Amino acid sequence: MNRTTSAVVLALCLLLATTATAIGKSIRGNPSAETLRASAGGSTIRAEGGSDTLIGGPAVDKLFGEGGHDKITGGEGDDRIDGGTGDDKLKGDGGNDTVLGQDGHDKLWGGLGNDQLLGGGGPDKIYGDAGDDTIVGNGGPDYVDGGPGNDTLTNDEGQDTMIGGEGDDLIYANGENRVTRVDCGPGRDTVVLHPLDDPHHGDGDLKRQQTGMIVGCEIVLRQPTPHVANRGVKRYARVWSNRTLKGTNLDDRLYGGHGSNRIFGRKGRDKIYGDASHTSGGPRANKQRDELHGGPGADTIMGGQKGHKAIWGDSGSDYIQGGRGSNTISGGLGDDTIRVLGNGRNLIRGNAGDDKIEAFGHGTMVIDCGSGKDVVVYGTKRPRTRNCERIINSWSKSRR
Structure with missing residues (x-):
């Protein structure tokens, strides 16, 4: 074998070795x-x-x-x-991929499938693309776009821009430096704001919502303040928007807007308010209808000032106060206290349990106490009652 032949053979061997290593x-x-x-x-x-x-x-x-x-x-x-x-x-391309950017200025694309994407340190650009993706911006000022699908977006640190895209997205704005912008996009989206550790900050996150830094989000939550046990969320409906708000299994505070709200407390000792301000809203508020559900647990449900209120205490010993307009109230299971101040048409059902019903409004009052040892206390106008064990006139009692 001459020198030229040896060189050719060596080159072929190296090529075959490289190919075997590169595809294996x-x-x-x-x-x-x-x-x-x-x-x-x-x-x-x-x-x-x-x-x-x-x-x-x-x-x-x-x-x-x-x-x-x-x-x-x-x-x-x-x-x-x-x-x-x-x-x-x-x-990521096809499949349900896990994509980690780590350090550097990275660009991540999920592609098709339900992907998990983590930006890592440095300012990254992350695109979920199609599918129900989970995206974490991590360190650095990141740009995050969930794309089509029901995505979950989280920013841990840095002033991120977070775009929900199409679909029902869940966005956690957790960074200590806050997000620069959250745009939920089309769909029924929820944004969860970072807890405010410093009381001097006030409702800074909500002000961001009002000034356009948080836009297009149907539900806005605020996480509980740290180190407070069993605290749920604060949830706000936007003014003059018809919204459905749902609590957690912890102790929540749920505030409706001036529009027609449907609020579900779920489990926990919740506080539910039919409208956000209780006193404002103007003539439009008189036409709004709120639907308030306490859920399991001892809840406090306040109907608010205006419009028609439909209130269900559900299970638990609840305190229910109707609105100033017309009310339809069902206490549900448990020993409930129901206070009615409405000047419209009021229908109250105590349901099961030993209930106390206070009828102090000037409108029409129809009360069905239901089962249990129930007490009705009324003011100047006697209500129509059924299945009530005791009926007391508070005005005549005070004159004795």
């Missing part, structure tokens, strides 16, 4: 820039140093860019992609 089950690159492809059956690829291109196959792949400015595409399987250090471009 377990691939480890070198410090130079290279293109590494996964096999059809799934691969684990570690690029080492260099600005590399990693391409996944149809199966489940694990792709690690490590050092360098890498370009990584996952393929069709449920892949795990880790960019490592450097300014990387990471695409």
Whole structure:
């Protein structure tokens, strides 16, 4: 074998070795820039140093860019992609992928599927694309766009811009520096604001909502203040919007807007208010209808000032105060206290339990106490009653 033939054979051997390494089950690159492809059956690829291109196959792949400015595409399987250090471009492509940006100024795309994307340190741009994605901005001022689907977006640190996109999204604005902007987009979306540790800050997050930094979000929540046990959320409906608010299983405070509200306390000892201000709203408020549900637990339900109130205490020993207009009230299970001040048409059902019903309004009062040992106390106008064990005129009693 002459020198020329030996060189050709050596070159072919090196080429075959490189091909075998680049397309295989377990691939480890070198410090130079290279293109590494996964096999059809799934691969684990570690690029080492260099600005590399990693391409996944149809199966489940694990792709690690490590050092360098890498370009990584996952393929069709449920892949795990880790960019490592450097300014990387990471695409999940098909499948339910997990994409980690790590350090650097990264760009992440989820692609099709229900993906999990984590930005890491540095200012990143993250796009969920189609599917119900979970995205965390992490450190740095990030730009996060959930895209189509019911996405969950979270910012941990930095002044992020968070775009919900199409779908019913849940957005957590948790960063200590607050978000720069939250745009929920089309769909029925919920934004959860960071708790205000400093009492001097007041309702700063709500002011952001009013000044346009939080837009297009149907439900706005505020997380509980830290170190307070069993505290739920504060939830506000926007002014003059018809909204459905739902509490948690903790002790919530739920405030309706001036529009027609449907509020569900769920479990816990909740405080529910039919309208946000109790005193304002103007003539439009007289035409609004609120539907308030206490849920399980000993709840406090306040009808507010104007409009028609339909109130259900549900289970638990509740305190229910109707609005100043017309009320339809059902105490539900438990020993309830129901106070009616309405000047309109009022229908009150005590239901089960030993209830106390106070009828002090000047409108029409029809009361069905239901089962249990019930007491009705009224003022100047006697109500029509049924199934009530005791009926007391508070005015005549005070004159004795």
